[in-house]
Amino acid sequence: MPFKVAAFYQFAALPDFRALREPLRAFCAGLDLKGSVLLAHEGINGTIAGTDQGIDDFVAELRHGALFGGRLDDLELKFSEAAQMPFQRLKVRLKREIVTLGDTTVDPTRQVGTYVDAADWNELIVAPDIVVLDTRNAFEVAMGTFEGAVDPRIASFGQFKEFAARHLDPAKHRRIAMFCTGGIRCEKASAYLLAQGFAEVYHLKGGILKYLEETPQQDSRWRGDCFVFDERVALGHGLRERAGARSSDAERESAPCEASVHE
Known part of the structure; x- marks a missing residue:
């Protein structure tokens, strides 16, 4: 069983x-x-x-x-x-x-980005003016990610602030769409970016897991497997081990x- x-x-x-x-x-x-x-x-x-x-x-x-x-x-x-x-x-x-960002002033219950359901994610991430950002660790990204997503090449989520300071500009990057495994990292990151003056920040509600659960493989823009923090190691479409x-x-x-x- x-x-x-x-x-x-x-x-x-x-x-x-x-x-x-x-x-x-x-x-x-x-x-x-x-x-x-x-x-x-x-x-x-x-x-x-x-x-x-x-x-x-x-x-x-x-x-x-x-x-x-x-x-x-x-x-x-x-x-x-x-x-x-x-x-x-x-x-x-x-x-x-x-989830360790290293900034206890960030509070997603007070300010958070726009939640995007899995059914609407594909349309958002192909928009020409959107930056699609993977907020996970580098070893997770190497296992699988969305087509065209930016890999911040961080070893831990606590390095996200440094990445944002060096590579993201509120004046240049007007629309950002973020994702992570279950939603928690990109939700907190969205609150942080809004506090830094970014205008439009979106994040995948329920994360990659919800997307893989709900999106038919033939319609998917996900490539590879999704690393999970348990002995199964990775899940695919339909959340199959x-x-x-x-x-x-x-x-x-x-x-x-x-x-x-x-x-």
Whole structure:
């Protein structure tokens, strides 16, 4: 029986995030879930796997349960399957940011770019005046990306600000469309660019995973595979697991990424 995998995040004010760690860990353990969850003042980010019922109960608790008190009712959520359990253990970690840009003043709940649904993405990224920007790490981009996308050649998301300062100009680059694995990095990057004076910033809602889930392969502008932060390594169209590509937690965590979660 395959395992159900949930990749999720939401930017939301969680001033009590430290107190939430142990109750959330215990709840996940009680459902026999494995994976990684990050908690910070700005919200939650994670990828977990388990039985269908276990994942459904977990999502229901996040969205409607007493633990978060309705603060995660707008959770960005994507489901996929794994032939084997893609995590070896459960980790619930406290962080300064749920995705590390290195600027805690950036707040997507106050200012954020324009969300673009997967169905509308192809039309946007072929516009002649648009800059299509991949906000992921270089080793992820090497595995797959959208046709014509700019690779910032960064080793971690924390280097995005330096890339923007050197290569992006609000006067020259009037329209920017960004994407990442699950939506969290490009969402935060959109808030940052708007604060720097960029006029029109768009980002793919639900990220590459949502696009691969919803877009027929014959209509796709995606090329290659999408790296994911679990033992499946990469997913293709329909969120199908790439055959023969598996890694251990130790191998994956040695990669130059922010955390073992979908971002």
